[in-house]
Amino acid sequence: MLTSLVIGVFQGATYGLLAVGLVLVYKGTRVFNFMQGEFGTVAAYATWGLVANAHVPYGFAVLAGLACAVLLGLVVERLVIRPLLDSPKITLLVATVGAALLTISLTTLFGKSEGRVLAPALGSKNFFILGAGVATQQLLLVAVLAGLAVALAYFFSRTDLGLAVLATSQDAFATRVVGISVPAMSRFIWGFAALLGGIAGILQAPIGVFGPGFMTGLFIVPAFTAAVLGGMTSLPGAFLGGELVGVAQSLGIYYLERFHIPGTADLTVFALLLAVLLVRPQGLLGKEA
Amino acid sequence: MPLLELDGLRTGYGAVPVLHGVSLSVEEGETAVMLGLNGAGKTTTMISIAGLLRPWAGRIHFDGKPIHGKDARELVEMGIVLAPEGRHVFPALSVQNNLRLGAWPKRRDAGLVKRTMDRVFEVFPRLLERRDQLAGTLSGGEQQMLAIARGMMASPRLLLVDEASLGLSPKLAQEVFETMRRINRDGTTVVIVEQNAGVLRIASRAFIMLKGQIVYAGAGEELRRGGELRKAYLGTPD
């Protein structure tokens, strides 16, 4: 049981990291962004391509991968989001799904559909924590998540730019009144969210074998569950939600496996999502923070 | 040369015209007041000057430079700042953070921001008491004050205040007018839109707007004494 708990915590880190990007876009622009996972997939592919094929030093490849993600975020903002800004939010949601599917098709086209292996950032040693085998890459992921949590909390409460992001989501007219450019904020939010997605993708890819759409296919639904669990607008909520989903999933597998039910992992996530939406739709920390 | 000059300003919403050629001018250092009935076009005039609504025709000059067609961001940087009608504060941010965002164009000058905030808290002691409270939980009158205080934070040359006293008790309204006078003494040119003719006490110039046009422009004092004039245009003898 404890072992499952530990596995869940590490699994949850990726959900939390993706969920933070979802919350950021939702806070800033009130859009449910189904493209978030693909920022990660593209960053992972770019990094892998440079490391495995061009033998670029790992650090540079990571930076290039993140740059690709940010570029993609800016392109999506300019070509998909901005022209639709005055449309109903559901149109925007569908548009982000479309952008994600297009990205998956393109990565399949250029990257082939076979599984790829990206080397872990800090070697491939394993540890055992309470009986659970944990790779250094997973430790790194949790450390980065924790670091980002602190950095983002500081950003949103102490910096002018962070406050401006919050302002944009609260009153667009007042945002213009104080002289903040709303299009510039929209660009910033999408670029920043894409960066977070890219970080998630590059950290997650070496933990298994990856292929086209892996961040969307495996992680986007649990990440949305995490974000909703946290209240959709709360960054600490997103971190916490990620961990909760990870742990619930892992415990679900632990307890339900003996009944030989297929797909227990997904089942637990959906059950959790439904339960939250029915019982506490405003989430656990449903406030702007 | 006037600090602000409007010449034949026309604009509206969608295809519906609201302003039918508004002309007025305000000298640097003045406190000007615009009175008018509901729906006359006062707010429309203010947001056009502030770059939040595009003029269809006509010219706006600030400090001699044409500014019609410029967007709000540029105008805020030039020193034209609006305290909008309708409590447009950031509800989920603290009073202090609302003020901090008001200083957006000056954000790289931490010393100036600090000094301005000290001055704002001196002028609005109520906001100092509530500096950590979320703006959305302030009373209507306090939010009104916050909107004005946020405008001050940009250290503007021209502060446009749309409805300074709406929803305030007569006593508090006088208090806010007094505050506006202090802001003006600090060197800011002020234009106030008001329903309460009590504001004329602090006005050096007054305009009356009727159906999208300026029908009276003159000294504030003149309008204060001329009960007939007020009655004719505003329907209020006092």
Ligand SMILES: Nc1ncnc2c1ncn2[C@@H]1O[C@H](COP(=O)(O)OP(=O)(O)OP(=O)(O)O)[C@@H](O)[C@H]1O
């Ligand atoms: N966003 C809008 N869309 C369409 N018409 C509008 C809009 N805003 C204002 N109007 C119309 O423009 C006219 C002038 O409105 P405006 O808000 O400028 O009046 P006002 O003088 O500020 O009135 P009040 O004293 O009630 O604030 C009104 O007839 C109003 O219905």
Ligand SMILES: [Mg+2]
């Ligand atoms: Mg008005």
